[in-house]
Amino acid sequence: MQVTLENSKNTKSDTLPFSRTNPFQAKVLKNINLNGPGSSKETRHIELSLKGSGLSYNPGDALGIVPSNDPELVVALLKEMKWDEETIVTVGKQGETLSLKKALTDYFEITLLTKKILQGAAGFTDNEELQKLVLVENAAQLKEYCYGRDLLDMLRTFGPWKATAQDIVSLLRKMTPRLYSIASSISANPDEVHLTIGAVRYTAYDRDRKGVCSVLCAERVQEGDTLPVFVQANKHFHLPESQDKDIIMVGPGTGIAPFRSFIQERAVNKATGRTWLFFGDQHAASDFLYQSELEKYQHEGVLTKLDTAFSRDSAQKVYVQHKMLENSKELFSWLENGAYFYVCGDKEYMAKDVNEALINVIEKEGAMTREAAEAYLQDIQKQGRYQRDVY
Structure with a gap:
């Protein structure tokens, strides 16, 4: 089934660069569900071709998709x-x-x-x-x-x-593009862009509801179809310029996306800085996104440390912030050593809890007052060493 939004000849695009107002029709190369049997979630890994688009991106950037309604x-x-x-x-x-x-x-x-x-x-x-x-x-x-x-x-x-x-x-708004953190490095995947999209489905007011773009990608876009896309730069979320800087990444669920791109980029560039990932989801057996890839990177030494939190696998719910507190001594020593700290994912709860955990780590391990720990974190932020991509 074709779900393209194509101009009849795409004449505009022969002369103009591809952008938000003139999206590129990217061919879907791969569309798979990353979650295993028994999972309550559906997370799509989508690979798109950028061949012939002239589009490029940096790790940390987002891809905009102009969706169509159900x-x-x-x-x-x-x-x-x-x-x-x-x-x-x-x-x-x-x-x-x-x-x-x-x-x-x-x-x-x-x-x-x-x-x-x-x-x-x-x-x-x-x-x-x-x-x-x-x-x-x-x-x-x-x-x-x-x-x-x-x-x-x-x-x-x-x-x-x-x-x-x-x-x-006439009362309605024009469809707005949906932005997704890019989950690939163009150096590792020339002419391609990858996405990690969680399908949004819920019931409200006696009707089943579906996320416009996420369910389009989950249910109606097949390999070989095209999606209208553009690249959205993200100046506030990027790897350190220096390859020898350590990075700490906290990305539960689909928040893993930009960190997959960071890790791929560092693997290609043979970066000497250490890399530490905190990942979390519901069940290790069905929700460990990109597990074999991450374990391979760990085995190769590209990923120095991998800490996971699977909230539904234990009587007490364990989240990424708990793993940070468990590793507080080492976390603080990485920060003292100039590490960059990144968070991607849910703004409402997770990012706040991670921020709170970070202050607790600094307070405890730095033997500081709460105020001093907050000032320390603000200072890291000013240096561009604390970056968030939250939604």
Whole structure:
């Protein structure tokens, strides 16, 4: 099945470099599930060809994918509103036109609701519930309603509608590209870019929900298909310029992605600096992403230390920050020796817990007060030795 978003001839791209506004159609070379049987997760390892694109990247950079919406969700919207999929609608500031089905599939964001969308929609219905929800004094309820719901929820809940398809799509935002940390080094994989993407699936408000881009990659993109991509540089997350610097990397789950690229790059460049990785997930048997690769690098000496935390394999949940505390003496000596410290992954909990663990390590091993430990960490950050890629 082809899920490309191709321009008929891609004429634009003959003259312009590939970018966010002019993505390259990258061919999918490999798309596999990294998780083993029995895992509650699905993490895709995707290899894409950059042949002929002129695109390049550095370890730490991200790849943007311009996704298309789930066809089943598009069909549900058309059915709910009894719209004709062939209706022509205007999109964008240039007055470009597309069929309604194509606009809902490729052009508009249909899985997110905003205050602005609901306020605009209130003009197309007499539904009292919606009129009340958009009142200034109900801002908190409005925000709560938007969280975890999509366009279909809104259309089902607040009808009947006095709106054309054009009226409704005019309320929507343009599809935003999804950014993923690159999981490969171009020196190790010329003309290729690799990604590590966790499929997002959950149930909310009596409906199954799917991450727009992650589930596109997990369910609908086959080897041989193409994906529209561009490279997004990340100036604040990169390897030390000097090959002899030690690096400490904390990347549980899909947070492993940029560190796979760091390790590959260091292997190619035969870096003399030591490399230490903290990786964590649920179960060692099914969720140890890139296990054989990492063990091979460890065996070859490219990866000096590998510490893992599998939270569901023991009675007490063990996470990466616990492994840091267990190794506090050595961790602090690496920092004192000028090591760079990197974190990638969940911003909400993991990155905060890792930051807290780091302060505890410095406080304990440096025999400092909490304030002094925080100042020490701030100083490392100023030197560019504490870098985070969190989302």
